[in-house]
Amino acid sequence: xxxxxxxxxPLRLAMLKHRKKNIEANNLKLxxxxxxxxxxxxxxxxxxxxxxxxxxxxxxxxxSILFCIIGIIVLSGCAYTPxxxxxxxxxxxxxxDGIVVYFILADAxxxxxxxxxHGSLNVYLITTRWEGYNxxxxxxxxxxxxxxxxxxxxxxxxxxxxxxxxxxxxxxxxRLSYSGLRINPQRADFGFxxxxxxxxxxxxxxxxxxxxxxxxxx
Numbered sequence: 001x002x003x004x005x006x007x008x009x010p011l012r013l014a015m016l017k018h019r020k021k022n023i024e025a026n027n028l029k030l031x032x033x034x035x036x037x038x039x040x041x042x043x044x045x046x047x048x049x050x051x052x053x054x055x056x057x058x059x060x061x062x063x064s065i066l067f068c069i070i071g072i073i074v075l076s077g078c079a080y081t082p083x084x085x086x087x088x089x090x091x092x093x094x095x096x097d098g099i100v101v102y103f104i105l106a107d108a109x110x111x112x113x114x115x116x117x118h119g120s121l122n123v124y125l126i127t128t129r130w131e132g133y134n135x136x137x138x139x140x141x142x143x144x145x146x147x148x149x150x151x152x153x154x155x156x157x158x159x160x161x162x163x164x165x166x167x168x169x170x171x172x173x174x175r176l177s178y179s180g181l182r183i184n185p186q187r188a189d190f191g192f193x194x195x196x197x198x199x200x201x202x203x204x205x206x207x208x209x210x211x212x213x214x215x216x217x218x
Contacts, residue, residue, distance in 0.1 A: 083107045084115045084203050087211025091159070092197045094218040097186065098177040102159075102170045103199050103211065112169040114154040117203040121145045121173060124196040125185055126214070139196065142181040149201070178217075185217040193217045 088106035092099045101121070107113050123143040128135055149171065159168045178184045185193050198212040 083113045084117075084201065084207065084209055087199060087201065087209050088112060090197055090199045090211040090213040092195065092213055092215045094215065095175060097179065098175050099195065099197075099215060100175045101173040101197060103173065103201070104168060104170055105201065105209070114151045114169065115149065115201070115203050116151055117149050117201055119147050119149045119171075119202075120200040121147075122198040122200075123176065123181065124198070125181075125183060126194045126196050128193075140183065142183055142185075142195075143176065 084105045085108040086106055087103060088110070089104040090101075091103075092101045103119075105113055105115055121144070122141065125140045125142050127138050127140070129138070130136075154169055154171050156167065156169050158165055159170065160166055178186050185195065194214050194216050196212060196214050198210070200208060200210045202208045
């Protein structure tokens, strides 16, 4: 059973008196120390400490923001994922002494999309003649061009006329002049003639899609 010292015990009173002296001595030392401190210097010192801390925190915040921006840039450069599933449309129509050509790419849902990759355009002259009792088609390559495709090459525009007018995301090739082809179809006499335009697109992933169309020589 623990011993309980009476409140008025001489030993207890002596211990409390000794403790009181120690506390008073320590308070006196603290008072002398505080009196000797250069408070103006101390205030300036603490101000500089807080300034340095603020500068350090601001630096860490800016560094974090910078790393985030760099990360976004890197990810945006790496985040490009192939989306082209097929060539939705190859359009070629006569304009003056040539034809205007553009293409439309689409994903698996039919949505028109942009893509980076390599394009190839082939233009063939198709002539139809009677050989004996049979109609025979003959293809002659008139033009071939290989080109790089960037996302910035695509244009959001309106195509079609009248009730067929609609918005489209197209990859315009431009206008091909008949005089720039190997054979000018307007000056040739091969009977019935038409042009076949073939387009091949290879995306950066390696996937290749193809499309084609024909147009009458005017």
